[in-house]
Amino acid sequence: MIEIKNLKKSFDGKEVLKGISTHYEPGKTNLIIGQSGSGKTVMLKTLLGVHTPDSGQIFFDGVDFATLDPKEKRNLRTKMGMVFQGSALFDSMDVEENIGFPLKMFTNKSNAEIKDRVQEVIDRVALIDANKKMPSEISGGMQKRVAIARAIVNNPKYLFCDEPNSGLDPKTAILIDELIQEITHEYNITTVINTHDMNSVLQIGEHIVFLKNGKLVWEGNSEEIMKTDNEDIVDFVYSSELLKEIRRFHKNK
Amino acid sequence: MIAEIFRRPTKWRITKGLIFKEIDELIIGSLGIVAFLSFFIGAVVTIQTALNLNNPIIPKYLIGFTARQSIILEFSPTFVSIIMAGRMGSYITSSIGTMRVTEQIDALEVMGINPLNYLVFPKLIASLTYPFVIAISMFVGVFGGYVAGSLGGYLAPEEFIKGLQDDFHPFHITYAFIKTFVFGLVLATVPSYYGYYMEGGALEVGKAATKSFVWTSITIIICNYLLTQILLA
Numbered sequence A: 001m002i003e004i005k006n007l008k009k010s011f012d013g014k015e016v017l018k019g020i021s022t023h024y025e026p027g028k029t030n031l032i033i034g035q036s037g038s039g040k041t042v043m044l045k046t047l048l049g050v051h052t053p054d055s056g057q058i059f060f061d062g063v064d065f066a067t068l069d070p071k072e073k074r075n076l077r078t079k080m081g082m083v084f085q086g087s088a089l090f091d092s093m094d095v096e097e098n099i100g101f102p103l104k105m106f107t108n109k110s111n112a113e114i115k116d117r118v119q120e121v122i123d124r125v126a127l128i129d130a131n132k133k134m135p136s137e138i139s140g141g142m143q144k145r146v147a148i149a150r151a152i153v154n155n156p157k158y159l160f161c162d163e164p165n166s167g168l169d170p171k172t173a174i175l176i177d178e179l180i181q182e183i184t185h186e187y188n189i190t191t192v193i194n195t196h197d198m199n200s201v202l203q204i205g206e207h208i209v210f211l212k213n214g215k216l217v218w219e220g221n222s223e224e225i226m227k228t229d230n231e232d233i234v235d236f237v238y239s240s241e242l243l244k245e246i247r248r249f250h251k252n253k
Numbered sequence B: 001m002i003a004e005i006f007r008r009p010t011k012w013r014i015t016k017g018l019i020f021k022e023i024d025e026l027i028i029g030s031l032g033i034v035a036f037l038s039f040f041i042g043a044v045v046t047i048q049t050a051l052n053l054n055n056p057i058i059p060k061y062l063i064g065f066t067a068r069q070s071i072i073l074e075f076s077p078t079f080v081s082i083i084m085a086g087r088m089g090s091y092i093t094s095s096i097g098t099m100r101v102t103e104q105i106d107a108l109e110v111m112g113i114n115p116l117n118y119l120v121f122p123k124l125i126a127s128l129t130y131p132f133v134i135a136i137s138m139f140v141g142v143f144g145g146y147v148a149g150s151l152g153g154y155l156a157p158e159e160f161i162k163g164l165q166d167d168f169h170p171f172h173i174t175y176a177f178i179k180t181f182v183f184g185l186v187l188a189t190v191p192s193y194y195g196y197y198m199e200g201g202a203l204e205v206g207k208a209a210t211k212s213f214v215w216t217s218i219t220i221i222i223c224n225y226l227l228t229q230i231l232l233a
Helices: A040-048 A070-077 A095-106 A111-124 A140-152 A170-187 A198-204 A222-227 A231-237 A241-252 B002-006 B012-052 B061-101 B104-110 B115-127 B130-151 B157-165 B170-196 B202-232
Strands: A002-011 A014-024 A029-033 A055-060 A080-083 A158-162 A190-194 A207-212 A215-220
Touching (some): A002 A040, A014 A040, A014 A055, A014 A190, A014 A207, A014 A215, A029 A170, A029 A198, A040 A158, A080 A140, A080 B104, A095 A140, A140 A170, A170 A190, A170 A198, A198 A222, A207 A231, A215 A231, B002 B115, B012 B061, B012 B130, B061 B115, B061 B130, B061 B157, B061 B170, B061 B202, B104 B115, B115 B170, B130 B157, B130 B170, B170 B202
Parallel strands (some): A029 A190, A080 A158, A158 A190
Antiparallel strands (some): A002 A014, A002 A055, A207 A215
16 A cells, blocks of 8 residues: 655756645556646656655555665565556566566576566466567567566566556557556555556546646546546546547436 | 765676676677777888888887887777777667666666666776777787788888887886776776766767767876876876
């Protein structure tokens, strides 16, 4: 469980996060949504410890991140998995080496044990015939699967995903969303996903936080977002003609 | 940056592998081009010297002496290092810069790994073997001079050998290797700095590599002047 209390962050005097409070439960896909520049990425990076908040607190299972010493922070980071927007696979390593990297770095497992665990997660994310391929030799969807496999290989308690389906075709994007949701439920991980993809919002939004200009303006789930009359949400969610038509259809029902 | 390179070290088992990989890429991988350049520059230095020392009262063995001094004191340590700023430096800046723009460095940070230690420390240690490249350059350069001098008929092989041995100061070799050691550290750190701290996309990687080459060369030239002043003056 991640709990955020009154989180504030500024850059060069410009307030990007304006006192955000929320919580993310384990076993749920928690989404941060909002327009570009709304503070989503800053919020995700602050949760990851890449940015230090100006004020406010972030609790990981009741432990205030700010009170941890550097060694404890590093230990906590080993319990986090991250899926980057562009996958961020190490291009000097093949698929197996990429996935096994966190195990090599943070555990004392033997090479055979690492190989077994890597194969286990490769099977879990359904990567077929890709073990010895380099990241440049596989498709964008497969790269995302490798990134997910790398993020979960060390059994993380927290999984962060920055726009995990950006750049993917709609069908692959849905498969990736479903994979993240299945893994979240299966391993009871606290998953936080940064997205502005409406398919993801409707498909896997078990808990959604909507940010606008650095403020949390709405919180709910994928069913509630369809029914809300909150103007900011309506403006953001129903920005396309197709979605506007769907909303009219639902309203007239 | 330098202090951060030595903080929070990566597991030795992994660092060891990375050091060998960097030695292979940066040092062993440079030997071919260094040997090729050194052989022909050594040959040209000898021919040029021979053509300009055409006064009959100047002994021929001075051609060997001049070739040795030029190659050992300046060509191999300094000019090969500037060439290496292009080869090694561009490789280091562009590989680290690409990792920066594709979020691979962010991925290391998020995992709790010190990216500077993971990426730069092995290069720094590999650069300690850089004097080996220059030793090869010196040997091949002098050999190139010997071949060009004797095969071109500019002087007899014995005269070239006499020139190589004439007025030989072992400290010149020490001086050359002290310079080489410093240049090796410059070649590992300056390009790493430009790669690690770059911002932007693919275009900026190219710009960073160019900038890195310019500043690595400038740093080498200034260090060369200072070390020569301190060690030889």
